[in-house]
Amino acid sequence: METRKVAVITGASQGIGAGLVDGYRKLGYAVVANSRSIAPSEDFDLVTVAGDISDPEVAERVIATAVERFGRVDTLVNNAGIFIAKPFADYTQEDYDNALRVNLGGFFHISQKAMANMVERGSGHVVNITTTLVENANSNVPSALASLTKGGLASVVKSLAIEYAARGVRVNAVSPGIIKTPLHAEETHDAYGALHPVGRMGTIDDVVHGVLYLEQARFVTGEFLHVDGGQSAGN
Template structure:
């Protein structure tokens, strides 16, 4: 079935305001593109403001409202200000996608405390801060949806990735805690265990990877959109999306 056919058949997200971190590249960019085609208004947030601005200009061609934000998700003041800006721009916030991620691929002995904290701030503290402020609005509005993009690194472990594993295992736990806490307020929370994707995040660090064993990030974006389009009475608390030849999964 073609993606074009999927777009034609899928219910619309028109009128929904969606905030995507790490939205200028990789999975974030694919998701923004797909959601814009589905009618969603978008906050494209990225630590690289110039890339976010370029992405936003392209997304507006789909006839939706788009605003670019450049900020560090792990900075408490910046995270609070970013959610406030989204509400000022669109008057609502229906979906938060915590997608921004980083890694330092080093043995523990070689990793500095600063490098450790940078990974933890981006991958774990950022999602907490953004969800804290977004959920306050969602509670008052009567509902919403928070998507936390984790990884197979939240289920297994391999050498030279201690900070990444700690942050992603933590994010998975945080996501399920959010689900338990926010569900009574009609706020859905979904953790996405994403397997290897053909994105700069992976290929820039591991250029020798066999790309045939990886998946197109648009495939994961489609899975996320399907979760967002579920009926109001149902929630997917955790979803795993793997390439058929995923090497980091049993």
């Protein structure tokens, strides 16, 4: 069990997170998957840990489960997040608190625990899922609160990549465009697709392939991979 590579994935019960679980399992990794309401798993090499990842005790339990069950943590994908699209003046205190708690707290606590384990073994990989709106704002999608919080995940990538490079730990990010997930009703797909130069929304597989590329690109760290249908290139 010590030689089996292990990925920890947050926000893993549906959408991109569930796709990432499948992608890493197909790559041969054991997976520890977390979300607030994730169901138990019958797959020996897939362990689920339910709980709010912004809670430091939950974050500690997720990493402890990976180490106790599989002996290590090789990859952490910080996928958990919330996206609230509103005009800036309409955000409530609750919106603000929830976005900071999940998008930043949900990254901070578990990343500290995971990276400590990676440093002990001299290797590891952290991937943050952000949004291309951080770099390419769009008046059709008012998203200042997402930019404030997911922007934090983006800005920390280079800092951590440099801090941990000599210790064998890589840190990267994937910046998706608007992805077809249960969050977006089908009647919105055409309108959202038109916001991308390629003329369509992204798929969960598009994001998964991007993350798995970075997983296998051993010489890549501090990188932002845009999986956004050309949004980052221009309009």
